[in-house]
Amino acid sequence: MTRDRTFAAVVRNRNFFVLWMAQILSQTAQNGIHFVQIVLIETLTRSTAHMAVMILSFSLPAVLLSSVAGIAVDRLSKKVVMLGSNGLRVFTVVTYIVVLDRLGGWSLLMVIYAVTFISSAIGQFFAPAEATTIPLLVGEERLLTANALFNLTLIGTQVVGLVIVAPLMVKVLGIKGAFSTVALMYLVASLLVSRIPRDKPRLVVESGxxxxxxxxxxxxxxxxxxxxxxxxxxxxxxxxxxxxxxxxxxxxxxxxxxxxxxxxxxxxxxxxxxxxxxxxxxxxxxxxxxxxxxxxxxxxxxxxxxxxxxxxxxxxxxxxxxxxxxxxxxxxxxxxxxxxxxxxxxxxxxxxxxxxxxxxxxxxxxxxxxxxxxxxxxxxxxxxxxxxxxxxxxxxxxxxxxxxxxxxxxxxxxxxxxxxxxxxxxxxxxxxxxxxxxxxxx
Missing domain, CATH: 1.20.1250.20 (MFS general substrate transporter like domains)
Known part of the structure; x- marks a missing residue:
């Protein structure tokens, strides 16, 4: 029975494996894009103060929405939430590429900050939706192992995305190429999520x-x-x-x-x-x-x-x-x-x-x-x-x-x-x- 609780046994669960792959791609992209955004602002402004505004743009939604997102996920289909979170972020990332070609000066900076805020707000719903999906895909005996793998991946993608993958993308592909790669990662993550079974949401009528x-x-x-x-x-x-x-x-x-x-x-x-x-x-x-x-x-x-x-x-x-x-x-x-x-x-x-x-x-x-x-x-x-x-x-x-x-x-x-x-x-x-x-x- 002990062997049945190993990481290998959990990963052999096809639905969990697909969800885990989606987590790796989505959260590597989410953490990696922060570095791309910071390099973009350094290139445009040469100002650490502007970089602080950028960090505020992708950090503030976590303060405002993280707790609300957890409660909302309890009341909605987890699969639909994850699909929407990844799918919408494909469009927000593509927006960076479009505005870099069409805008300049303060108007460009304001749009970049706004898109960053919106993209981060959308992203607050993915992690709680995934965390609450795990018990639906694995048995009770393997839940502890699955959660350990989830948390290890959460930490690992922060490091890999922010410190390794994103700097490498910027160095090899340039800023626009890095944004394109992040958009592709979100798209593939969406396709992976579409393959897991759909859950039934718990209907709760509650005012804001x-x-x-x-x-x-x-x-x-x-x-x-x-x-x-x-x-x-x-x-x-x-x-x-x-x-x-x-x-x-x-x-x-x-x-x-x-x-x-x-x-x-x-x-x-x-x-x-x-x-x-x-x-x-x-x-x-x-x-x-x-x-x-x-x-x-x-x-x-x-x-x-x-x-x-x-x-x-x-x-x-x-x-x-x-x-x-x-x-x-x-x-x-x-x-x-x-x-x-x-x-x-x-x-x-x-x-x-x-x-x-x-x-x-x-x-x-x-x-x-x-x-x-x-x-x-x-x-x-x-x-x-x-x-x-x-x-x-x-x-x-x-x-x-x-x-x-x-x-x-x-x-x-x-x-x-x-x-x-x-x-x-x-x-x-x-x-x-x-x-x-x-x-x-x-």
Whole structure:
């Protein structure tokens, strides 16, 4: 029976496999297009402030609609929602190509920001529709494995799309070619979704005001639970900060490549692709060996290491004698590799802790609080960082961010090690015993 719960057994389910392929394409496209949008704005404006507006355009819909989307999906056909989400985004992506040929100046920028907002709003409905489709396609015995694969893919497509695939598309195909490829990915994802069985929607007659009240009550309940549990609060703080830092680094990557390293915006892949490699490699290592250690200890150590690495990124922006003997680009590539590895050391244990410490009936609300908080924190920070980067330079902004992160790291690490003293050490003996007791079944 244990073998029946493996990833291979889940993937052999044809309907789940088709849905999984659609998820890979759709979410790689969704995350990848953000990099293309940022490079486009850097090329058009050479302004980090404008890039902050772009990030606001694709982040704000998550704040406004993520919770509403989850409730709406409960009342509609999941298959129709996924088809509509992917199909409509084919047209929004093609719109970029059309307006780049026909418009210029401020009118072009305004249309780009508007299309980005609309496309992101449409995309908020895909993930909850897919997540709620999984139980309909796999049996109860394989649901845990299917959800694990879903969450692993969710993380993986963020890294692969934003840090590897999109920069490669821009470098090889150019901006218009990258947009065309993203549109094709959405189209193929739509065709894949069309092959899964159609579900029957749960008909609920509810006014808009009643739905908003339901959303608000569920978020309040989730937040009350988070605030009452210190391990979850620490994990949420570190996860939110890491997510914001990832967005910030994606925002400044093209500007960092041009203004700090003297490269072209599309050459940012040469510097920041190692972050994706580091994150993917360490994701495997954490998944393989992380069971031995307490989640809060791993994430706190990763967070502290991340602060040191970011300090190195800031140093690269100053004209120091150091850079006459050490190759700056190679050093930044190494720092990028380390940052990706450290990011996974924060994100994976923190997400796992959120799931483990939350009761099943509140888990969705806790995750909703995380998504809402992550976007609420990221949006003003993106705007401030973007504006300051244009006024005082990217390197000085990074040094300021390092100071803030040092305070957060010191606070959360202190709290985590207090929990360690209560819990009995760095190593998670219970998890190790459970792992070894089941390892013989595989």
């Amino acid at each position: 005001a009643s739905m908003l009240k339901t959303v608000w009550e569920e978020l309040r309940e989730g937040w009350r639970y988070v605030a009452s549990k210190r391990p979850i609060l620490i994990a949420l703080s570190q996860l939110t900060t890491a997510t914001t830092l990832l967005l910030m680094m994606a925002m400044i990557a093209p500007g960092y490549a041009t203004r700090v390293l003297g490269m072209l915006p599309e050459d940012a892949i040469l510097v920041f692709a190692p972050a994706g490699v580091g994150m993917l490699a360490n994701t495997f290592l954490v998944g393989r060996f992380g069971y031995r250690f307490r989640r809060e200890v791993m994430s706190s150590l990763g967070f502290s290491a991340m602060v040191i690495t970011l300090f190195g990124f800031g140093l690269a922006g100053f004209d120091l004698p150091l850079w006459s003997t050490i190759p700056k680009v190679s050093t930044v590539m190494l720092l990028s590799l380390m940052l990706g590895a450290e990011m996974s050391l924060v994100v994976i244990p923190s997400e796992t802790l959120l799931q483990e410490k939350s009761p099943p009936e509140l888990r969705g609300r806790v995750i909703a609080v995380y998504f809402l908080l992550a976007n609420l924190v990221a949006i003003p920070i993106m705007l401030v960082v973007g504006t300051l980067a244009d006024q005082i330079g990217i390197a000085r902004v990074l040094m300021g961010v390092v100071v803030i992160l040092m305070v957060i790291a010191a606070t959360t690490t202190y709290q985590a090690f207090r929990l360690r003293r209560v819990g009995g050490g760095i190593f998670d003996a219970d998890a190790a015993i459970e792992y070894y007791s089941h390892s013989g079944d595989e």
